[in-house]
Amino acid sequence: MIKKLKNTIEGSLIKWGFLEKKDDIIPYAFLAPALIILGGILFFPLVYSFVLSFFNWNMTQSGGAEFVFLDNFIKLFGNGAFWHSVRLQVLFVAISVFLELLIGLGVAMLLNHNFAGEHVVRALLLLPVFILPVVSGLTFRFMYDPQYGAINWLIGLFGFNPVPFLSKSTFAFVAIIIQDVWRMWPFMFMILYASLSSLPESPYEAAAISGATKWQVFRHVTLPMLKPSIVIAVILRIVNALKAFSEIYVMTNGGPGDATSIMSIFIYKNAFDFYEMGYSAAASYVLVAIALAFSIYLVKTQFEF
Amino acid sequence: MLFRKSIIFSLTLLMILGSMFLVFGSVSAQDKPYEGTKINVLVWRDAHTKAVKERVSEFEEMTGIDVVIDDLPTQSLTQKMAMNVTTETGKYDLVAVDEPYVPQFAEYFLDYKDWPAPKVMDGKIQLSEIPEGAVTAAAWNNSIKGLPINANAYIMIYRKDLVENKENQKAFKDEYGYELQAPDTLEQLNDMAEFFYNPDEMMYGYAPFTVKSEGATVEAMWLFKSFGVDILDQNLNVVLDVDKAVAALDYYKKILEFGPPSKLSMGHPETIQNVNAGNVFATLQWPAIIAGHENPKESRVAGKLGYPLNPEGPGGRAAITGVWSLTMPKVSENKQAAAEFAYWWGSYESGKELVEAGMSPIRKDLLTDPMLQKDHPWYKSVLANLDKAAVHRPRFPEYMKVSDKVQLYFAKVINNEMEPRKAMTEMKSEIENIIEEYKND
Numbered sequence: 001m002i003k004k005l006k007n008t009i010e011g012s013l014i015k016w017g018f019l020e021k022k023d024d025i026i027p028y029a030f031l032a033p034a035l036i037i038l039g040g041i042l043f044f045p046l047v048y049s050f051v052l053s054f055f056n057w058n059m060t061q062s063g064g065a066e067f068v069f070l071d072n073f074i075k076l077f078g079n080g081a082f083w084h085s086v087r088l089q090v091l092f093v094a095i096s097v098f099l100e101l102l103i104g105l106g107v108a109m110l111l112n113h114n115f116a117g118e119h120v121v122r123a124l125l126l127l128p129v130f131i132l133p134v135v136s137g138l139t140f141r142f143m144y145d146p147q148y149g150a151i152n153w154l155i156g157l158f159g160f161n162p163v164p165f166l167s168k169s170t171f172a173f174v175a176i177i178i179q180d181v182w183r184m185w186p187f188m189f190m191i192l193y194a195s196l197s198s199l200p201e202s203p204y205e206a207a208a209i210s211g212a213t214k215w216q217v218f219r220h221v222t223l224p225m226l227k228p229s230i231v232i233a234v235i236l237r238i239v240n241a242l243k244a245f246s247e248i249y250v251m252t253n254g255g256p257g258d259a260t261s262i263m264s265i266f267i268y269k270n271a272f273d274f275y276e277m278g279y280s281a282a283a284s285y286v287l288v289a290i291a292l293a294f295s296i297y298l299v300k301t302q303f304e305f
Numbered sequence: 306m307l308f309r310k311s312i313i314f315s316l317t318l319l320m321i322l323g324s325m326f327l328v329f330g331s332v333s334a335q336d337k338p339y340e341g342t343k344i345n346v347l348v349w350r351d352a353h354t355k356a357v358k359e360r361v362s363e364f365e366e367m368t369g370i371d372v373v374i375d376d377l378p379t380q381s382l383t384q385k386m387a388m389n390v391t392t393e394t395g396k397y398d399l400v401a402v403d404e405p406y407v408p409q410f411a412e413y414f415l416d417y418k419d420w421p422a423p424k425v426m427d428g429k430i431q432l433s434e435i436p437e438g439a440v441t442a443a444a445w446n447n448s449i450k451g452l453p454i455n456a457n458a459y460i461m462i463y464r465k466d467l468v469e470n471k472e473n474q475k476a477f478k479d480e481y482g483y484e485l486q487a488p489d490t491l492e493q494l495n496d497m498a499e500f501f502y503n504p505d506e507m508m509y510g511y512a513p514f515t516v517k518s519e520g521a522t523v524e525a526m527w528l529f530k531s532f533g534v535d536i537l538d539q540n541l542n543v544v545l546d547v548d549k550a551v552a553a554l555d556y557y558k559k560i561l562e563f564g565p566p567s568k569l570s571m572g573h574p575e576t577i578q579n580v581n582a583g584n585v586f587a588t589l590q591w592p593a594i595i596a597g598h599e600n601p602k603e604s605r606v607a608g609k610l611g612y613p614l615n616p617e618g619p620g621g622r623a624a625i626t627g628v629w630s631l632t633m634p635k636v637s638e639n640k641q642a643a644a645e646f647a648y649w650w651g652s653y654e655s656g657k658e659l660v661e662a663g664m665s666p667i668r669k670d671l672l673t674d675p676m677l678q679k680d681h682p683w684y685k686s687v688l689a690n691l692d693k694a695a696v697h698r699p700r701f702p703e704y705m706k707v708s709d710k711v712q713l714y715f716a717k718v719i720n721n722e723m724e725p726r727k728a729m730t731e732m733k734s735e736i737e738n739i740i741e742e743y744k745n746d
Contacts, residue, residue, distance in 0.1 A: 059387055059391050062391070062412055145567055146565075146566035146570075147566045148578070164567070164569050167515070167567075167568075167569030167720060169720065169722055253516070255570075256569065256570070256716045257517075257714075257717045257720065258713055269709070273709065274703070274705055274709075
């Protein structure tokens with residue numbers, strides 16, 4: 001009976017082109033529950049939110065959702081606040097990731113030799129990356145406080161007036177970048193240090209014989225060999241930085257005014273303050289498109305296939 | 306023989322005990338007509354609801370209703386309410402709604418006039434027992450959508466001890482030419498903020514509320530209304546008077562000079578810290594938080610604060626209300642039991658006990674109770690402000706979009722990033738767009 005059922009299913013799958021004749025259905029049957037659950041968890045929200053982006057749906061109104069096709073996207077592209085959030089997002093990602101790369105690479109180069117206590121130093125340097133973004137954001141918010149914050153206390157020791165880090169637009173934007181760089185540069189360090197440690201010795205020996213200076217070695221030997229790792233690290237960080245939300249939410253809530261209202265804050269505000277679910281789903285997909293565009297561009301231009 | 310007697314005796318005893326159990330059991334069942342009923346209640350989290358949670362066992366004991374209270378911070382509460390109420394899950398039998406959200410969710414709530422009459426409690430809470438300024442907070446489209454449950458008004462608090470100090474009085478009169486007293490006008494408030502401002506001693510004149518949040522909208526609305534500025538009229542026309550709004554912002558920028566170093570990003574934690582440490586002369590505050598200022602375990606200024614009517618500006622006095630109402634979703638399956646709980650919460654008898662545990666009452670008879678006023682000196686001000694100065698935030702379903710614009714331009718002005726006139730003109734134009742879009746939808 002079971003064998004008959006197996007043969008019937010196998011026959012259908014072969015007929016529909018899902019299975020080669022030589023394949024056995026059993027391994028797929030074992031994988032099926034996991035794939036179904038994974039599909040449900042991973043793809044359902046993606047598909048659902050994509051479909052939602054074509055509907056006008058205010059969650060608090062009982063009228064239900066109305067199919068508007070591309071209206072949400074058209075409205076979005078005509079919204080100055082949205083473009084402002086895109087600009088801030090691009091700046092935030094570009095500056096943070098660049099600084100993190102610079103610091104991560106620099107520290108990896110510095111620590112790329114044996115010294116006493118290297119394991120402890122390496123482990124300690126990695127600590128910030130394990131801190132929850134929301135905890136990091138709250139801690140920085142208190143540290144930046146002009147009246148009770150540690151940073152302004154230090155500034156005060158040098159006789160300067162307190163700096164309102166989170167209440168002036170430019171300061172606030174710099175403040176969220178500093179927080180992000182502090183928390184995430186060890187991520188860059190981790191990848192680049194691992195890559196540096198495994199580089200072959202022979203190119204360095206050849207460079208030494210040729211009389212190359214340290215800068216020339218770095219520029220023409222180390223950097224090209226590190227390039228694939230740098231690209232991977234940058235892609236991962238860009239995708240991660242595009243999703244930055246909780247730390248900025250607790251630090252500034254997008255303020256002062258809209259000075260730190262990056263895309264995730266814009267999306268959150270539209271979804272959970274205004275309950276415009278279709279509109280915020282459309283904005284989310286623009287964010288996805290930006291992340292994909294960045295990644296594809298980097299992979300295409302930096303890797304040779 | 307003896308064995309048989311023992312058995313008869315035991316059986317008789319069992320019968321007597323059984324009958325007693327049945328008799329008393331049925332009495333108990335009569336006393337607790339809701340035995341086995343469970344209601345779910347979603348409320349905000351502060352001293353008020355903490356007090357209710359502490360005393361809810363008394364209600365459960367009395368009625369047999371099992372009350373499950375979920376308390377959440379305001380922002381999360383609104384989101385949870387939106388998820389549950391609009392999808393009509395029926396999970397919650399009572400939901401606390403902050404005033405500005407009433408129009409947005411009104412269609413999902415049962416009108417208060419249709420709430421069931423109680424079986425255990427004495428009667429429905431009469432809305433005449435609540436200050437009118439608070440009742441209108443629960444109103445939408447000519448009906449009352451729930452039972453207002455706390456008298457929340459944004460009221461002025463100041464350091465009475467500093468004002469009553471003879472040396473201060475003399476020095477102030479010498480400098481400003483009039484008696485030092487509770488600030489009665491915005492100009493007086495500004496003078497006093499300047500007089501007491503002494504940053505070297507960590508003493509500041511006025512603690513503003515400026516951090517990006519609904520609190521900043523409330524601060525801005527208070528300021529605007531005190532200068533006679535309305536944003537919307539009853540028919541949803543934008544009536545913002547740019548000239549008056551500019552005057553209001555000019556005043557605010559002046560008084561901000563006497564604020565603490567964190568004056569441009571102050572929220573509740575910063576204000577509470579400054580007031581409790583005795584670092585500010587005056588601020589505006591919500592009653593539930595005032596209870597903490599008057600608690601000697603938490604505050605250095607307990608017993609030293611005064612509560613006048615909110616100072617009068619060119620447009621009169623303004624006290625922005627933030628009244629919470631208990632609403633009943635139409636899909637609730639336990640309306641009767643939920644109503645009993647709401648009536649218990651709103652009754653005079655339980656209110657008197659809940660006040661001791663930290664609740665901010667809404668009933669006139671509690672707010673005017675001389676004994677309660679003695680221990681809670683701000684009650685008189687809450688009532689007076691609700692009677693004479695209550696101002697509601699614009700009421701329409703998409704209020705949050707208007708609030709967002711107010712926060713945006715208020716911040717730009719106080720941060721000196723935009724001229725007040727330009728900011729108010731742009732704000733007006735953006736609010737007009739929101740209203741137009743809302744009307745077209």
